[in-house]
Amino acid sequence: MMKPRKDSKAHSNIVAGLGTSEDIEHLRRNRHNPFLKEGKVDIEAYLQFVTEFNEFINHAPKPFRRIIDRDMRL
Structure with missing residues (x-):
C-alpha cells in the first residue's frame, strides 16, 4: 500500500x-x-449466503427437530 505524500490534500484532511x-x-x-433486490429482501440470496458461510466455517447442519408445543405464541 502506498503511503500518502505528506503534502497531499488527503493527508492534510x-x-x-x-x-x-x-x-x-x-x-x-x-x-x-x-x-x-429492488427494495425487497431477497430470501434466496440470504439463504445462499448462510449456507455457504456455514460450509466455509465447517459448521455441520443440525438435524431437523419438530417443535411440539401445545401453546405456540409469537
Whole structure:
C-alpha cells in the first residue's frame, strides 16, 4: 500500500480531522446491501449466503427437530 505524500490534500484532511464525517456520511448513503433486490429482501440470496458461510466455517447442519408445543405464541 502506498503511503500518502505528506503534502497531499488527503493527508492534510486526515491529520486535521477534516472530511472524516463527510466520508462516513458518503459511505452510509452509498452502502450496498446484497440481500435487497429492488427494495425487497431477497430470501434466496440470504439463504445462499448462510449456507455457504456455514460450509466455509465447517459448521455441520443440525438435524431437523419438530417443535411440539401445545401453546405456540409469537
